Amino acid sequence: MRRLHHPVPYVPEGEFRRSILKVYHDTAANGAHFGKNKTLHKIRTRYFWPMMYTDITNHAKSCILCAQHNPRRQKPPGKLRPIKPPEGVWQLFAMDFHGPINPTSQHGNKYIISLTDILSKFVVTKAVRDNSAQTTVKFLKEDVIAKFGTPRCILTDDGTHFTSALTNELIKQIGATHLYSTPYNPETNGQVERYNSTMDAKNRRTVESTQNRLGKPITICHIQL
Numbered sequence: 001m002r003r004l005h006h007p008v009p010y011v012p013e014g015e016f017r018r019s020i021l022k023v024y025h026d027t028a029a030n031g032a033h034f035g036k037n038k039t040l041h042k043i044r045t046r047y048f049w050p051m052m053y054t055d056i057t058n059h060a061k062s063c064i065l066c067a068q069h070n071p072r073r074q075k076p077p078g079k080l081r082p083i084k085p086p087e088g089v090w091q092l093f094a095m096d097f098h099g100p101i102n103p104t105s106q107h108g109n110k111y112i113i114s115l116t117d118i119l120s121k122f123v124v125t126k127a128v129r130d131n132s133a134q135t136t137v138k139f140l141k142e143d144v145i146a147k148f149g150t151p152r153c154i155l156t157d158d159g160t161h162f163t164s165a166l167t168n169e170l171i172k173q174i175g176a177t178h179l180y181s182t183p184y185n186p187e188t189n190g191q192v193e194r195y196n197s198t199m200d201a202k203n204r205r206t207v208e209s210t211q212n213r214l215g216k217p218i219t220i221c222h223i224q225l
Helices: 015-025 036-044 052-061 064-069 133-148 165-173 186-209
Strands: 092-098 111-117 123-128 153-156 177-180
Touching (some): 015 036, 133 165, 165 177
Parallel strands (some): 153 177
């Protein structure tokens, strides 16, 4: 017997389409953060729009909660783009190194490491000598966790200082999730990139007018983006 298909309403691109994705993936009652195939089945029996499968796949891949709690079945690091915006502060942070900066400070500092809260734009920065994994771990322990608490998710590029076993072991120990932006596409990690551009201009002016030259931790630009 031929199966009859009931017509479903067409959903134009916009806020209503995004709301449907949230309802049938994110909410406990309807979505419960199931995978893309189950989410697709739920939505396509009720609505239709072109490229529905692609939109649902991207939405599921960018879900922070799914990245935190679902076991990995593919080789890490997974590159996620775009990243779904967080729902509160201290949930998703972008971390990056800026440098090398010329001239090097009198204390040998030639890089700036930054951690930016994506939602509040709050930034923690420090002038450091190198961009190694050891420096990354020390910054997270001493300048972030000890002072402000444990971040929930950290977004970085796939530089070796971030993909190293040392860095990922610390992130695993504190119970955070490590997300990766795509290489050569810095807009995925855009908060830090914009901050670095601002820091570069400010640093040049500071170096020209002072003798300190990044000798102390940077605090003046923590919330200025």
